[in-house]
Amino acid sequence: MHRLPHRARTALVRHFVESRRLRGRGEVLRGHHNINYVLRSGPVLALLLGAVPFTRLKYRVPLRTVEVVPRIWPREAEVLRVVCRYLREVPPCLADLGDGSVHRYRMGRALSDGGPLRNVGDELMRSFASFFARTARVPVAELPARPEGWPEDGDTQGFLDWLVRFTEERVHRPNRDRFGALFDAVGVPEDAMVRFAANHRCRISRPFRLLHTDVHQANTVVRGRRLAVIDWELAIFGDPLHDLATHLVRMAYDKQEQVRMTELWAEAMAEAGFTELTAGLHEDLPTYVAFEYAQSVFTDVLRAATDLPEDADTDHFQAAADRVQRAIGRAREPLRLVDVPGREPVVEALRAWYGTRAE
Structure with missing residues (x-):
């Protein structure tokens, strides 16, 4: 089977995973960027993929959504080919189908199962800190090529400028x-x-590394005492403090947990021999946290509106308004917002948008 031409093998894999998907077998996991179908591999499909027969696979199909986050590498499989050589717990991509991909399924439970964690705890934070330090070990030279005009290694202000431009030029302006x-x-x-x-502004230069940029509960799978961070489609190359900041915000840590996670991150980097990555930590980390709050206001407003169902009722509008208000509250200081409306005006604004969305 492995001697088949690549195109023929890809076509066969697509046929088998699509037929299993259409038969409705397996679990369906819907995220912001993909629909994931958890399937069992039959003998032929397993042979095509080089997998063990009857093990579980994840068939990922991209969703057409409003662009709200940067993707500098269009093929997740290219990133995973490098990542999986150094982070063995990350499930590899077994087949890149162009319009979808097949991955090994990571056994365990997502941290998001059962709702938000009330108390993350020191042990789990240490595991996250270790993950970031091990990700920093991934050789820069082995990563896919960066887009033309990407900031030079160590140009932390240039990197922040790129993030700001992306938010303005690819998220805010196109959706005005x-x-x-x-x-x-x-x-x-x-x-x-x-x-x-x-x-x-960023005040200190730091070497660039591979960044996951989306390390949160839904992308973290735990089995026993082992932690695996999955879903690398938003990985980029840049300032490690950005990765820490997105983690602090998207994990919804309280202030005390943010401080502790930052301490453990710095300790893990120092122990791994990456003290240079922690330079200017206390000066520049607040800037990246502020950016995360600032950019997420656009993401949360867009998603709160577009996630309203066709038959949206009062509860849907109230929940969407809560999401918007939470985002506005966090972005108030970074964006110097002055006229922040109350809950009912936000509900009315969502209703007004909803009434015109089909026009």
């Missing part, structure tokens, strides 16, 4: 026609990111 009235109504001005850039 469709969502501009909603942004205005919930208190997000047209010059929001200009305000952010004028008041936030």
Whole structure:
């Protein structure tokens, strides 16, 4: 089977996974970026993939969604080919189908199962800190090529500028026609990111490394005492403090947990011999946390609106308004927001947008 031409093998793999998906066998896991179908590999499919027969696989199909986060490497499989050589717990991509991909299924439970964690605990934080340090060991030279014009290694301000430009030019501006009235109504001005850039800078240079950028509960699988971080489609190359900041925010740590996680991250980096990655930690980490709060206001407003179902009722609008208000509250200081509306005006703004979305 492995001697088949690549195109023929890919076509056969697609046929088998699609037929199993259409038969409705296995679990369906829907994320923001992909639908994941958990399937059993029959003997032929396993042979094609080089997998053990009847083990579980994950068939990932990208969703067409509003672009809200950067992707510098369009093929996750290329990233995983490197990552899996150094982080053996990460499930590899077994077949890149172009319009989908097949991955080994990671056994265990997602941290998000059962709802948000009330108390993360020191042991789990240490595991996350170890993950970040081991990710820093992935050789830069083996990573896929970066896009043209990518900031030079160590240009932390250039990296932050790139993130700000992406938010403004690829998320905010392209969605102004469709969502501009909603942004205005919930208190997000047209010059929001200009305000952010004028008041936030990186002060210290740090070497760049591979970053996952989306380390949170739903992307963390635990089995026994072992932790695996999955879903690398948003991986980029840049300042390690950005990876720590996205983790601190998306894990919804409280202030005390943020401080402890930061301490453990710095300790793990130092123990791994990467003290240079912690330079300017206390000066620049708040800047990246502020950026995460600032950029997520666009993500959360867009998703709160587009996630409203066709038959949205009062509860749906209330829940969407809560999501928007939470995002606005966190972004208030980084974006210098002044006129922040209360809950009912946000509900009315969402209703107004909902009434015009089919136009």
